Amino acid sequence: MTAVLEVTGLRRHFAGLAAVDGVSFTVGPHEVVSIIGPNGSGKTTTLNLVTGAIPAHGGSIVLDGTRIDVADPARIAEHGIARTFQNGRVFAALSVADNVEVGLHTTLRAHRPFHRLSHLVGLRWVALLGELVVAVVGTPAARRERRAIDATVAAEIERFEARLGPRRDDPAYSLSYANRRRTEIARALAPRPKLLVLDEPTAGMNPSETAEVLGQLLELKAEGQAMLLVEHKLDLVMTVSDRVIVMDGGRIVAQGAPDEVRADPAVIEAYLGRRRVAAEERA
Ligand SMILES: Nc1ncnc2c1ncn2[C@@H]1O[C@H](COP(=O)(O)OP(=O)(O)OP(=O)(O)O)[C@@H](O)[C@H]1O
Numbered sequence: 001m002t003a004v005l006e007v008t009g010l011r012r013h014f015a016g017l018a019a020v021d022g023v024s025f026t027v028g029p030h031e032v033v034s035i036i037g038p039n040g041s042g043k044t045t046t047l048n049l050v051t052g053a054i055p056a057h058g059g060s061i062v063l064d065g066t067r068i069d070v071a072d073p074a075r076i077a078e079h080g081i082a083r084t085f086q087n088g089r090v091f092a093a094l095s096v097a098d099n100v101e102v103g104l105h106t107t108l109r110a111h112r113p114f115h116r117l118s119h120l121v122g123l124r125w126v127a128l129l130g131e132l133v134v135a136v137v138g139t140p141a142a143r144r145e146r147r148a149i150d151a152t153v154a155a156e157i158e159r160f161e162a163r164l165g166p167r168r169d170d171p172a173y174s175l176s177y178a179n180r181r182r183t184e185i186a187r188a189l190a191p192r193p194k195l196l197v198l199d200e201p202t203a204g205m206n207p208s209e210t211a212e213v214l215g216q217l218l219e220l221k222a223e224g225q226a227m228l229l230v231e232h233k234l235d236l237v238m239t240v241s242d243r244v245i246v247m248d249g250g251r252i253v254a255q256g257a258p259d260e261v262r263a264d265p266a267v268i269e270a271y272l273g274r275r276r277v278a279a280e281e282r283a
């Protein structure tokens with residue numbers, strides 16, 4: 001079976017620093033793969049490369065059989081990768097529902113009649129004009145699509161019903177931190193991505209909020225959603241992942257099933273060795 005994601009020899013440097021230094025891995029259908037590693041080991045940079053947020057300096061990224069490292073982020077989103085960000089990103093002035101709807105933009109067809117032209121710099125205005133005309137005039141197809149959008153947004157909010165349901169029409173700036181992150185996850189899930197990429201989805205959450213997100217990730221896993229996850233909370237990683245990749249200094253130092261990785265000397269060194277050195281320096 002073809003992998004959902006196949007990353008080979010990925011490289012990215014910043015000035016002299018090799019942030020990602022020859023990284024190769026796959027995410028299979030329905031698989032949950034996590035990347036762990038100390039601060040600055042290249043986890044977020046790897047996700048930024050996979051989602052096209054920054055260009056790679058080497059290697060290839062193939063999504064569901066299509067090479068995507070040559071495409072821009074909007075194209076990559078259309079191919080079926082959706083993500084959340086380490087620091088959380090929502091549109092503060094938009095409601096929860098509108099934030100979730102934004103996630104559907106790349107999937108719209110009737111509302112974006114000339115969407116293919118939006119990738120051509122000189123003709124982008126034609127695509128935008130087309131969107132404007134459909135928005136003002138409306139067409140039967142656009143009305144059908146509108147109903148489908150509303151149903152999808154409602155279904156994604158339903159996933160977080162107790163939390164987001166009552167806040168559906170509230171602006172995102174008025175939400176708690178945890179609810180902003182839930183909104184961001186709902187937005188990423190709305191287009192039914194082939195691969196969901198999550199960068200520290202529980203960062204800044206307390207243990208009960210973290211447990212709730214873990215429950216939601218397990219539900220997604222049960223639905224067969226392929227995921228690439230970066231997370232520092234190892235209990236969550238070990239519970240939800242099929243495979244764990246350990247990065248240190250821009251390279252993969254270990255990978256395998258959660259239990260194998262937990263016992264791997266390279267992992268213990270990457271985490272505990274560093275702490276031991278720091279403790280010795282303090283002493
Ligand atoms: N835009 C950038 N410009 C310069 N250096 C960068 C940039 N982005 C990342 N780096 C550097 O690349 C290295 C890897 O950073 P990255 O953000 O990928 O680490 P990380 O594993 O996600 O760390 P954390 O666990 O703290 O989020 C770090 O040394 C970082 O300072």
Ligand SMILES: [Mg+2]
Pocket residue numbers: 043044045086
């Ligand atoms: Mg990071």
